[in-house]
Amino acid sequence: MVTPVTTTDAVVTSAPNTTTAAPSSILSGIWRGLRTAVLISAVLFAGAILFGWVIQPALESVGVEEDFTAMFSSLLLGLLPVAFYVGGSIAARDFRKHSLSTALLIAWLITVLGYGLLTGYQYVSESGIFRQAPTLGFTMRQTEAGVEVVSVEPGGSAEEAGLQPGDIILALRRDSVTADDLQTRIAQASADDAYRFRITRGGEELQLTTRIYLVSQLDTAALVRGLIAALIVASLALFVPASWMPHILVIVALLPLAAGYLWLIIATFSARTQGLLPVDANGNFGGLTLSNWSFLSGANSGGFTVNILTVTLNSFLIAATMTVASLAICSLTGYALSRMAFPGRRGFLSMTLVLHGFPAVTLFIPIFLVLINLGKIPVVGQFLGYNTAGGIALVMIAFELPLGVWLMKGFFDTISWDMERSALIDGASRWRTFREIILPQIRPGLLALGIFSFIGGWNAYLIPATYTVGTGLATLPVYIRQLTGELNPVNWNQVAAVGIFQLIPIFIFFIFAQEYLLNIYASGTKGSA
Amino acid sequence: MTDRTASPAGSPDLNAPQRSRSRALRANLVAYGFMAPAILLSILFFIIPAILVVYLSMTDLATANFTSDIAQMNFVGLANYVTLFHDPFVKKIFFNTIFYVLTTLLLFNTGAALFVSLLTAHVNRRAGFIYRALWLLPRITTGSVYVLMWRRIIAEPPFGILNQFNALLGQPSVSYAAESPWTFIILVNGFIGLSFGMVIFTSAIESISKDLLNASLVDGSTLLQRVRYVILPMLRWPLLFVVTYQTLSLLTSFEEILLFTNGGPGIYQTEVWALTAYHRALSNYFGNAQWGYGSAFAVVLVLIGVTLAFIYMRVFRFQELVNDPKIEVL
Numbered sequence: 001m002v003t004p005v006t007t008t009d010a011v012v013t014s015a016p017n018t019t020t021a022a023p024s025s026i027l028s029g030i031w032r033g034l035r036t037a038v039l040i041s042a043v044l045f046a047g048a049i050l051f052g053w054v055i056q057p058a059l060e061s062v063g064v065e066e067d068f069t070a071m072f073s074s075l076l077l078g079l080l081p082v083a084f085y086v087g088g089s090i091a092a093r094d095f096r097k098h099s100l101s102t103a104l105l106i107a108w109l110i111t112v113l114g115y116g117l118l119t120g121y122q123y124v125s126e127s128g129i130f131r132q133a134p135t136l137g138f139t140m141r142q143t144e145a146g147v148e149v150v151s152v153e154p155g156g157s158a159e160e161a162g163l164q165p166g167d168i169i170l171a172l173r174r175d176s177v178t179a180d181d182l183q184t185r186i187a188q189a190s191a192d193d194a195y196r197f198r199i200t201r202g203g204e205e206l207q208l209t210t211r212i213y214l215v216s217q218l219d220t221a222a223l224v225r226g227l228i229a230a231l232i233v234a235s236l237a238l239f240v241p242a243s244w245m246p247h248i249l250v251i252v253a254l255l256p257l258a259a260g261y262l263w264l265i266i267a268t269f270s271a272r273t274q275g276l277l278p279v280d281a282n283g284n285f286g287g288l289t290l291s292n293w294s295f296l297s298g299a300n301s302g303g304f305t306v307n308i309l310t311v312t313l314n315s316f317l318i319a320a321t322m323t324v325a326s327l328a329i330c331s332l333t334g335y336a337l338s339r340m341a342f343p344g345r346r347g348f349l350s351m352t353l354v355l356h357g358f359p360a361v362t363l364f365i366p367i368f369l370v371l372i373n374l375g376k377i378p379v380v381g382q383f384l385g386y387n388t389a390g391g392i393a394l395v396m397i398a399f400e401l402p403l404g405v406w407l408m409k410g411f412f413d414t415i416s417w418d419m420e421r422s423a424l425i426d427g428a429s430r431w432r433t434f435r436e437i438i439l440p441q442i443r444p445g446l447l448a449l450g451i452f453s454f455i456g457g458w459n460a461y462l463i464p465a466t467y468t469v470g471t472g473l474a475t476l477p478v479y480i481r482q483l484t485g486e487l488n489p490v491n492w493n494q495v496a497a498v499g500i501f502q503l504i505p506i507f508i509f510f511i512f513a514q515e516y517l518l519n520i521y522a523s524g525t526k527g528s529a
Numbered sequence: 530m531t532d533r534t535a536s537p538a539g540s541p542d543l544n545a546p547q548r549s550r551s552r553a554l555r556a557n558l559v560a561y562g563f564m565a566p567a568i569l570l571s572i573l574f575f576i577i578p579a580i581l582v583v584y585l586s587m588t589d590l591a592t593a594n595f596t597s598d599i600a601q602m603n604f605v606g607l608a609n610y611v612t613l614f615h616d617p618f619v620k621k622i623f624f625n626t627i628f629y630v631l632t633t634l635l636l637f638n639t640g641a642a643l644f645v646s647l648l649t650a651h652v653n654r655r656a657g658f659i660y661r662a663l664w665l666l667p668r669i670t671t672g673s674v675y676v677l678m679w680r681r682i683i684a685e686p687p688f689g690i691l692n693q694f695n696a697l698l699g700q701p702s703v704s705y706a707a708e709s710p711w712t713f714i715i716l717v718n719g720f721i722g723l724s725f726g727m728v729i730f731t732s733a734i735e736s737i738s739k740d741l742l743n744a745s746l747v748d749g750s751t752l753l754q755r756v757r758y759v760i761l762p763m764l765r766w767p768l769l770f771v772v773t774y775q776t777l778s779l780l781t782s783f784e785e786i787l788l789f790t791n792g793g794p795g796i797y798q799t800e801v802w803a804l805t806a807y808h809r810a811l812s813n814y815f816g817n818a819q820w821g822y823g824s825a826f827a828v829v830l831v832l833i834g835v836t837l838a839f840i841y842m843r844v845f846r847f848q849e850l851v852n853d854p855k856i857e858v859l
Contacts (some may be wrong), residue, residue, distance in 0.1 A: 264674070332564070332566065355579075447732075459672070
């Protein structure tokens with residue numbers, strides 16, 4: 001039996017079971033919708049207050065110059081009206097089966113109410129649509145000769161200064177301007193800023209000074225547009241199937257990444273880019289090229305001739321070794337920590353977690369000293385000392401330990417120990433139990449750790465770069481850093497190409513890992529609890 | 530219960546106490562056998578270096594007098610720490626670090642990670658995989674390329690992607706790098722950090738028994754009820770782990786900040802403690818890397834990290850989780 005729920009839970013969700021009884025009346029529907037809308041808005045508002053009025057002053061008082069809290073606070077405030085409309089409409093969904101028009105009526109009423117509140121607030125505070133915008137009192141357009149004055153607002157400062165339609169503005173003080181530029185400046189100006197223009201009127205040059213003044217730019221069309229947008233949002237929230245919601249949220253959250261990676265891909269195939277557009281040397285659309293990928297054929301790239309195959313193979317070997325080794329070591333350790341009682345067990349667990357708090361970069365010199373001394377051990381030292389693949393692998397596995405040990409212990413803890421105990425009672429050794437009974441049950445955990453280890457090894461830059469000399473053991477990240485070195489002019493688009501090249505194998509690896517997981521879950525873990 | 534593999538068959542149990550002691554010893558040996566590789570690695574690459582770094586912080590080791598022989602280093606006592614605490618910017622860097630760690634941790638590394646894994650666990654399985662693969666991209670992209678990408682996103686016109694959208698919407702262009710460096714540092718790191726929690730939370734959600742979820746479905750629970758009463762309680766351990774682990778990760782991470790703003794654009798505006806340690810120890814402007822002084826910064830950071838780790842263990846009652854090995858000696 002599910003634990004009894006609080007009223008808020010019941011209101012916020014649109015569960016099918018709450019619709020079985022026909023909703024009593026429109027009024028109660030509106031009441032419920034409003035409650036949901038107000039609740040959601042209140043949460044957002046509280047967040048905005050917390051960040052903008054509590055955390056920000058606190059941070060400022062201790063000398064942190066940050067911009068994040070203000071940004072986040074205004075983001076929450078900006079989302080507040082949308083959340084209000086959506087919240088009200090989601091509550092109205094319960095009426096959809098009963099009567100579509102009732103549901104629509106409720107959703108729209110709540111939305112109109114919300115929009116009315118928003119507009120009222122903006123009217124009182126002279127913000128948003130009632131904001132007073134700075135202006136000079138004339139409209140303009142860009143022409144060949146300069147910025148042409150199209151019309152002059154009667155009573156505005158431009159008219160007072162004597163500006164007439166048809167005047168061509170040549171320069172602002174002494175700097176030539178474009179219409180776009182001028183409009184941007186005006187939009188950012190404050191009241192009483194003086195603008196001195198050099199203009200021509202019928203072949204005659206004049207100088208005029210105008211002053212910025214504020215006008216209310218109440219635009220009824222914008223007001224109506226806003227209301228229509230709000231109603232559309234509300235209707236969408238009412239009709240979009242609930243199963244789409246997670247998709248929509250995830251995709252919206254992914255947008256920045258999508259833009260970034262789209263650029264990365266476009267950049268690798270073009271000589272230069274402006275925003276997301278590939279352009280040629282003159283700034284026109286075009287300039288597509290494959291030359292950024294020439295590193296694949298071993299061509300001289302950015303002053304470094306590198307055999308890409310060797311570099312990739314190095315990266316792969318290090319990553320694969322690291323994955324196998326850390327899976328083996330961490331699952332052994334995690335098993336012992338989860339299942340066996342021995343002195344020092346708790347100490348070791350606490351210690352590994354604490355060790356993770358050691359900044360890798362500042363342990364570099366001590367580790368360097370350790371590796372040098374390891375190298376002095378006869379026979380073994382040749383494989384494990386400074387400037388050997390073994391040494392690098394050991395250091396990287398060690399840095400992976402805290403994560404691996406704790407992750408594995410956590411997964412072992414979740415497994416029921418009935419099977420294991422019966423195996424032990426039947427006389428299986430600890431080792432055999434571990435290998436044949438337990439290990440197959442934590443495949444998701446092994447996979448999660450495997451993904452992190454492989455990524456760690458594949459992307460490792462600092463450790464290979466620090467503990468190797470020469471290029472014999474160069475990995476892909478080391479190669480990328482060489483390309484971005486300060487000695488040569490950097491071809492960023494080629495860097496992007498190598499970056500994409502490095503991305504592909506690991507992306508494929510991840511997809512296969514996921515497929516594997518899919519199969520496990522589809523068939524069910526054999527004998528798992 | 531008899532331990533057939535261990536005791537000779539049929540031998541009478543004459544001296545029980547002694548036998549159980551030897552059996553306990555053997556069980557311990559088995560345990561240490563399982564633990565041996567991890568213990569060895571920890572000693573070699575954590576314990577010994579940790580002791581060394583404390584020692585280094587009390588020397589004036591620098592590029593000028595570098596030596597790999599410990600005996601030849603100049604011991605200067607606590608001089609480095611005195612210098613550190615008299616640094617006028619130390620307070621600012623300290624609070625920068627706290628701000629950066631807390632915001633990124635709460636909003637992205639745990640908050641958004643939990644949100645994304647709950648969302649992707651509730652869509653069609655294949656779609657969930659695709660989303661998770663996409664969210665993993667920042668982590669698998671090498672740091673310099675990832676940061677390059679973000680630089681292009683916020684660059685000035687005509688190169689910046691955000692400013693291109695601003696132009697399309699008729700908005701004035703913004704120089705994001707100068708006006709909101711922290712916002713983008715948190716985004717850059719948050720998008721990487723998110724995937725860690727996401728993978729762990731998703732694995733944990735996937736391993737919740739389907740019977741449990743089905744039972745709650747049959748009982749007529751809503752989505753939020755299932756999240757609140759079925760999924761979240763099962764996520765307790767992963768949540769605590771991610772919070773603790775990521776706090777320490779964020780405290781010591783600096784690579785993206787180094788590549789993105791390098792502590793700028795204002796004076797120490799986005800400098801965090803680990804970055805200072807790096808600046809002092811590895812990339813001093815005067816070409817004289819002060820290993821000793823940098824190590825002092827590192828030791829302070831370690832102390833903060835260790836304190837936090839212990840606080841977490843106390844608050845989250847890790848001891849309970851750590852306390853009960855499933856099977857005692859058989």
